[in-house]
Amino acid sequence: MEPTREQVRAAPKVLLHDHLDGGLRPATVLELAREVGHELPVGPDADAEALGTWFAEAADSGSLVRYLETFDHTVGVMQTAPAITRVARECVEDLAADGVVYAEVRYAPEQHVEQGLTLDEVVAAVQEGFDQGVAAAQANGTPIVVRQLLTAMRHQARSMEIAELAVAWRGRGVAGFDIAGAEAGFPPTRHLDAFEYLQRENSHFTIHAGEAFGLPSIWQAIQWCGADRLGHGVRIADDITVKDDGEVELGLLASYVRDKRIPLEMCPASNVQTGAATSIAEHPIGLLTRLRFRVTVNTDNRLMSRTSMTDEMTALVEAFGYGLPDLRWFTINAMKSAFLPFDERLAIIDGIVKPGYERLISG
Numbered sequence: 001m002e003p004t005r006e007q008v009r010a011a012p013k014v015l016l017h018d019h020l021d022g023g024l025r026p027a028t029v030l031e032l033a034r035e036v037g038h039e040l041p042v043g044p045d046a047d048a049e050a051l052g053t054w055f056a057e058a059a060d061s062g063s064l065v066r067y068l069e070t071f072d073h074t075v076g077v078m079q080t081a082p083a084i085t086r087v088a089r090e091c092v093e094d095l096a097a098d099g100v101v102y103a104e105v106r107y108a109p110e111q112h113v114e115q116g117l118t119l120d121e122v123v124a125a126v127q128e129g130f131d132q133g134v135a136a137a138q139a140n141g142t143p144i145v146v147r148q149l150l151t152a153m154r155h156q157a158r159s160m161e162i163a164e165l166a167v168a169w170r171g172r173g174v175a176g177f178d179i180a181g182a183e184a185g186f187p188p189t190r191h192l193d194a195f196e197y198l199q200r201e202n203s204h205f206t207i208h209a210g211e212a213f214g215l216p217s218i219w220q221a222i223q224w225c226g227a228d229r230l231g232h233g234v235r236i237a238d239d240i241t242v243k244d245d246g247e248v249e250l251g252l253l254a255s256y257v258r259d260k261r262i263p264l265e266m267c268p269a270s271n272v273q274t275g276a277a278t279s280i281a282e283h284p285i286g287l288l289t290r291l292r293f294r295v296t297v298n299t300d301n302r303l304m305s306r307t308s309m310t311d312e313m314t315a316l317v318e319a320f321g322y323g324l325p326d327l328r329w330f331t332i333n334a335m336k337s338a339f340l341p342f343d344e345r346l347a348i349i350d351g352i353v354k355p356g357y358e359r360l361i362s363g
């Protein structure tokens with residue numbers, strides 16, 4: 001039996017790949033833009049609905065580079081500590097209201113220093129907002145655990161600094177590191193020194209790879225840089241052949257990713273917008289799930305992709321006929337792959353995820 005949208009919303013969900021600067025409420029962008037004098041691409045009379053539509057349509061471009069241009073209008077209004085704290089608090093409130101019980105939310109500190117904040121002040125402002133959001137969600141009866149991932153922009157040259165920042169903030173709300181931005185032309189090995197440093201420090205990191213560029217990017221992320229997880233990784237499907245008789249053949253890299261249980265942070269709606277997949281129904285997540293890769297389901301950018309965890313999972317239910325046990329599998333995959341200590345992961349799996357699905361399945 002396919003779950004209803006309301007059941008999907010009620011199910012405990014785990015989110016590993018969500019950008020803070022890709023998840024603002026349209027109304028908040030409008031208000032902050034007015035406060036700081038940031039010029040938006042919509043007319044002065046546009047309301048939140050119209051601005052939300054602008055983001056979704058502008059991002060629906062078939063190109064990652066054009067998709068990323070829309071972030072000028074979110075990053076542009078996140079340049080002061082109060083603005084950043086507000087966005088971070090609302091992010092947690094929105095995720096908790098959507099039934100997310102654990103989230104790792106990422107952003108690039110280096111993009112929030114235009115008006116004089118230090119990198120450290122940016123991380124502190126986000127943490128303040130996360131703490132406020134967690135307290136509000138707890139009071140609301142929808143408890144959530146949230147961690148930051150610090151992203152370095154792959155076309156810039158600050159990855160070592162950001163990696164050091166992630167290590168300095170370890171244990172104070174930051175669980176790991178990431179690189180993002182335009183993929184083609186900016187291979188992860190450009191930042192090898194940062195990844196080697198993180199490994200020496202026993203830190204965790206994920207790398208956006210195999211989204212707008214193919215197998216070489218995934219190969220470098222894993223075999224040169226040592227990524228714990230892959231951001232997107234959809235193009236791993238290029239290394240899988242499905243023959244006419246249905247037999248499946250995995251290339252060496254695809255085998256490695258599956259054998260080592262390397263988590264794939266899949267973001268179906270975002271991939272359709274950037275052209276990494278033609279539709280949800282044709283998204284490689286179907287094949288990869290069937291082949292039992294370590295697949296996880298994520299939102300990427302809730303504003304630009306007009307999505308939520310409930311939307312992503314509901315779309316998968318509609319496209320592939322998944323039931324609650326499948327959604328539980330994605331969720332446990334994600335929780336197993338989180339950058340939290342093992343005992344804390346287990347506590348969420350056994351104490352929250354499994355009983356939550358059990359109630360829905362038996363009820």
Ligand SMILES: O=c1[nH]cnc2c1ncn2[C@H]1C[C@H](O)[C@@H](CO)O1
Nearest residue numbers: 019021071106107108151180181208
């Ligand atoms: O899907 C993505 N691929 C590559 N980069 C991305 C994606 N979504 C967001 N970003 C970029 C734009 C943001 O400003 C930055 C940090 O969150 O990460």
Ligand SMILES: [Zn+2]
Nearest residue numbers: 180208231300
């Ligand atoms: Zn992303």
